[in-house]
Amino acid sequence: MTNRTNPLALTMGDPAGIGPEIIIKALSHVPESEPLLVLGCPKVMERAARITGSERQVKAIEQVEEASFEPGQIEVLQTSTFNTLPTFGKVSAECGQAAFDAIKTAIQLAANGAISGIVTAPIHKEALSRAGISYPGHTEILADLGGAERVAMMLGNDEIRTVLVTIHCSLLNAIKGADFDAQMAAIRLAHDGAKALGYDHPRIAVAGLNPHAGESGLFGREEIDIIAPAIETAKKEGINASGPWPGDTVFMMARQGQFDIVVAQYHDQGLIPVKYMGLEKGVNITLGLPFVRTSPDHGTAFDIAGQGSADAASLLTAIGYARQLIAARQKGTN
Missing domain, CATH: 3.40.718.10 (Isopropylmalate Dehydrogenase)
Incomplete structure (x- = not known):
């Protein structure tokens, strides 16, 4: 200590x-x-x-x-x-x-x-x-x-914050690695990390993996089979998580104040919105x-x-x- x-x-x-x-x-x-x-x-x-x-x-x-x-x-x-x-x-x-x-x-x-x-x-x-x-x-x-045992990257600035389910790997391996356990770890770490930053009851948005968050299975079933069950499990643990939200709009919603932190599925999905707002404003925190x-x-x-x-x-x-x-x-x- x-x-x-x-x-x-x-x-x-x-x-x-x-x-x-x-x-x-x-x-x-x-x-x-x-x-x-x-x-x-x-x-x-x-x-x-x-x-x-x-x-x-x-x-x-x-x-x-x-x-x-x-x-x-x-x-x-x-x-x-x-x-x-x-x-x-x-x-x-x-x-x-x-x-x-x-x-x-x-x-x-x-x-x-x-x-x-x-x-x-x-x-x-x-x-x-x-x-x-x-x-x-x-x-x-x-x-x-x-x-x-498990860590996650939290990237953020004064307006948006994101935690990554998968980090430095190919997109193919990111898709394979975004399993139920990885979803749960990222959601839990996002919850704990946001609380450490002063959010008493953080609102966590979980982004989908596929376009339009899978469009009810038309563009992939990861949201139905993996991400949604993880969100429901997190809710039962008392975590205020919601989604899966489309990756192309969820950060806009967070910036507008609807969410305190976004769980992104892979590196670029989470980092592009943060870095686009200016590298001089961003910070990287390792959770876990x-x-x-x-x-x-x-x-x-x-x-x-x-x-x-x-x-x-x-x-x-x-x-x-x-x-x-x-x-x-x-x-x-x-």
């Missing part, structure tokens, strides 16, 4: 991307008294500080206990080191490994209660693969190393973990990395959501 003084950890992401510089930018908008600890390569973070014009000094530490959070400092727990700084915008095994090492350390620290939660900067999936790391993304790493994890809702942006122009708004939003979720967990344990 964590306490209020434990730092929130920020993993640096892929060092060839914008992660390090948006971390530096975000820290300039956070009170220096707030305990935020960066996990990564101090040299990479020093370069990011120069690029962004930060006046704060990077201080390398080897143990969480060494962090003092003095004004004017950015404390970096060293999880990797580069003899030669990586080239911006270049995919490499070294960068993939460094990004993974920061995440792995953060998970270990969260499991030990040394940190209050994790905010992850963007990683590059091809870089992970080149490093021989088989995970397709953050969510799968966190679920496996974090010891979670034994610790809090949030992330900005965008990628490594290799095309602008190193220019100092990357927007830290989504990362700041992710930090804010992490604070809120940590407070909710602490309230629940008191």
Whole structure:
């Protein structure tokens, strides 16, 4: 169990991307008294500080206990080191490994209660693969190393929120994977996640898989045979779930205030509406973990990395959501 003084950890992401510089930018908008600890390569973070014009000094530490959070400092727990700084915008095994090492350390620290939660900067999936790391993304790493039986991605902004039944897989495998158990897990996690965000009785809309939510079986029976029975089971558990709703209108209905959160069947069905409204507003929350994890809702942006122009708004939003979720967990344990 964590306490209020434990730092929130920020993993640096892929060092060839914008992660390090948006971390530096975000820290300039956070009170220096707030305990935020960066996990990564101090040299990479020093370069990011120069690029962004930060006046704060990077201080390398080897143990969480060494962090003092003095004004004017950015404390970096060293999880990797580069003899030669990586080239911006270049995919490499070294960068993939460094990004993974920061995440792995953060998970270990969260499991030990040394940190209050994790905010992850963007990683590059091809870089992970080149490093021989088989995970397709953050969510799968966190679920496996974090010891979670089932997790779900919650993506959202100020207007709409969505939880995914299936995550990083082909559309064919997403259809196969959207079974009854996956529906129930996503609905339950959506309910719990929305409550943690302050919705006492969250209204959950479950999207259909097929066009027009199957049109009463004309376009497929998944809604009849799988999704609707899961919704009815959830209702019996006291969850305010409804649907299946057509995927092409359910997010509009949620934005109009009819629902608090939408359960989407596959990655693009859920993420396109959120990302269309602006990457700077979105945040990614992993539900089902034994610790809090949030992330900005965008990628490594290799095309602008190193220019100092990357927007830290989504990362700041992710930090804010992490604070809120940590407070909710602490309230629940008191």
